[in-house]
Amino acid sequence: MDRRTFLGASAALAATLALAHPVTAAQDAAKARTKPLPPPDKTGGKPLMECLNSRRSTHMPGKKELTEQQLSNVLWAACGISSTSGKRTVPTARNRQRIAVYVALGDGVWLYKPAEHALELALAGDHRGDFDGSACVLLYAVPRKDPFGYAHVGSMYQNVGLYCASEGLANCVKYQRHDALAGKLPLPEDWEVVMLHCIAG
Ligand SMILES: Cc1cc2nc3c(=O)[nH]c(=O)nc-3n(C[C@H](O)[C@H](O)[C@H](O)COP(=O)(O)O)c2cc1C
Structure with missing residues (x-):
């Protein structure tokens, strides 16, 4: 399979999966757009x-x-x-x-x-x-x-x-x-x- 065919097939597969699992796909997209941070450390530090x-x-x-x-x-x-x-x-x-x-x-x-x-x-x-x-x-x-x-x-x-x-x-x-x-x-x-x-x- 050449690169163009491969990319086309991958895109089609991704679209099919997104249609099959729309909630998961939307959640994944939202997850990719947000990043949790560890809670701030409010103790310690120098005087x-x-x-x-x-x-x-x-x-x-x-x-x-x-x-x-x-x-x-x-x-x-x-x-x-x-x-x-x-x-x-x-x-x-x-x-x-x-x-x-x-x-x-x-x-x-x-x-x-x-x-x-x-x-x-x-x-x-x-x-x-x-x-x-x-x-x-x-x-x-x-x-x-x-x-x-x-x-x-x-x-x-x-x-x-x-x-x-x-x-x-x-x-x-x-x-x-x-x-x-x-x-x-x-x-x-x-x-x-x-x-x-x-x-x-
Ligand atoms: C409002 C403001 C703008 C500044 N802009 C720059 C800047 O564009 N480039 C830079 O290298 N330093 C910048 N500085 C850092 C100052 O050059 C630096 O605070 C000053 O030399 C005093 O050094 P100090 O912060 O180590 O006491 C800026 C500082 C302030 C407060």
Whole structure:
């Protein structure tokens, strides 16, 4: 069987299986678009004053991947839920929580979903090279006209910077190329990515 025939036959088989098991196929598709994270580790870490003292920028953090636990902790530090009432690790004006964090990883750009503490695929493919090539690139997004937008982003990157200091992760907040995915990343209407946080293990 040549390659074209093989690919045609595989596609036909996949379509037949999807028709035969529509629920499974839909579940598989949904699963591929969501990724659970391990619960954040809310204990331990270095003392706050040590973290404040050692927080520093590494301008090219590098390509060493974070562990799943570190990624979970980074995202929770950025804007995770820290109370039964749904409040976050960062304060927001009138608790309106008009903040979003996307994360560019090797297998796509994912939206962090705080309520589920999970990732939802926003854009397929490895887009880290569109930024500085770091192993993990957080994209902080806020509404274009929110007067508190930058303040909220500053809170998120400071939380993440302090967690990185505690964990010894190389990181740098970057404005450079923050809009590299404009028009490609499906943001809510009138929202924009205003800052990056490039991180590596
Ligand atoms: C809002 C903001 C934007 C920044 N943009 C960049 C950037 O585009 N590229 C870069 O290499 N560093 C960037 N930085 C990192 C700063 O250069 C760095 O924080 C500064 O040199 C002080 O170093 P420190 O963070 O180690 O104290 C940015 C920092 C902030 C807070």
